[in-house]
Amino acid sequence: MPPASAPAKTISHYALYGEREAEDDPEFIHIEDIRTRSRLYDWTITPHAHPRMYQFVYLVAGSAEVWLDQELHLAEAPCAVGIPGGVVHAFTFQPETVGWVLTVSELLLIDARYRRSRKLFDPLTREPIVLAFDDNPDEAAVIETMLEQMQGEFSWPQLGRGFMCDWLIRIVLMTARRQLDRQAPQPEKVGQRRELYGRFRQLVEEHYRNHWPISAYAEALNLSQARLNRLCKSFADKGAGDLVQDRLALEAQRHLIYTSVTVEMIAYELGFQDPGYFSRFFKRRTGMAPGRFRAAKMAEPFPH
Structure with missing residues (x-):
């Protein structure tokens, strides 16, 4: 895992780790199993950032050391990591960690169609967070089910796939927001x-x-x-x-x-x-x- 003082000049910018071609797609939504990409890199994802992309990493089983803007965190399943666009982050996963990586264009999250719900998601999308679900198995099960459904939508395209994924994303984020409030965090320190x-x-x-x-x-x-x-x-x-x-x-x-x-x-x-x-x-x-x-x-x- 890189130390907190790792130099910023070594940081890469990707739409997805190791890929560049989807970076400018304003409708971009992607989901994949943690193991799919992490195995290729020996379970270590080096420091990088996703301009204009919000990423939600959810661990169902296993653990990870997570580096978020020069701060090191331990994430143990069940757990979510929320990463706003432009935040430098890195992961060292325990081998065979199970979970999903959801990546969404930030434009979709601030869409005027969802003006009323936008403020509800602000605490999740303004700064990086590590959110444990070990005290709330019911909500953990909701997120796991929604992400499974979303991956199914990607594996087998059907009528209305874009709308379905949009709705599932908002269920996942609203569930995470409720968990954040339950944990009564300290007043937010947004730069x-x-x-x-x-x-x-x-x-x-x-x-x-x-x-x-x-x-x-x-x-x-x-x-x-x-x-x-x-x-x-x-x-x-x-x-x-x-x-x-x-x-x-x-x-x-x-x-x-x-x-x-x-x-x-x-x-x-x-x-x-x-x-x-x-x-x-x-x-x-x-x-x-x-x-x-x-x-x-x-x-x-x-x-x-």
């Missing part, structure tokens, strides 16, 4: 920079359709544009403008997949005055024109 970043993401969720300039976001946070960009780079490895455009592109993808509304109507719905400019924006962000993107998604066997 000012991480709190500012969270406020920026909430502002994006509320105003991306209005096409606020970055100067407006900076003013709302009482920051300079340069400082806001540095803040976003430190947590998401992207500038503020890219994160706003990511959110617009995500909503456009959803409209193209889940509705039959024309491309022109989607453009107006998302605040674009010129459908042609919207099409160019979409192709620049996704690599495909809107119509082609919709056709490709509809050709997939029950992809969502």
Whole structure:
């Protein structure tokens, strides 16, 4: 296990450990058994981070030494480890540890569709946590069952898979939040920079359709544009403008997949005055024109 003083310059950034290709997918959801990847690396996952991804690691049996932003923890099953995007972390698992690794795009967790529940998840997603379930076998069983169901959805794609996974994720997180409250933690010590970043993401969720300039976001946070960009780079490895455009592109993808509304109507719905400019924006962000993107998604066997 790396010491708490391990130099930051050695840290890699991945969507999943050892992989890079899914890092910019705003709809990204992935689940796998702990053993699948850990066995390949002799049960030791070296320091790395996942920009823009939230990770929930759940141990059903076994244990792990966990390094979270230069702090060492012991996780013993049943136990959950919550890792916000950008947090440097590493694991040394006891061989043959059983459990799951759930990885989710942070954009899905701050989606405006779930505005009412978003604050409930904040204590889980703003800072890393290690959450024991040894005193609550009933809730531990709920999380285990939900993650088993989610892995089944991934193994055998069926109609509505995306919606099902979205709902299962929120059941898992709500169960973890209840356990966190039961353990009566000390008042949260959220760093000012991480709190500012969270406020920026909430502002994006509320105003991306209005096409606020970055100067407006900076003013709302009482920051300079340069400082806001540095803040976003430190947590998401992207500038503020890219994160706003990511959110617009995500909503456009959803409209193209889940509705039959024309491309022109989607453009107006998302605040674009010129459908042609919207099409160019979409192709620049996704690599495909809107119509082609919709056709490709509809050709997939029950992809969502």
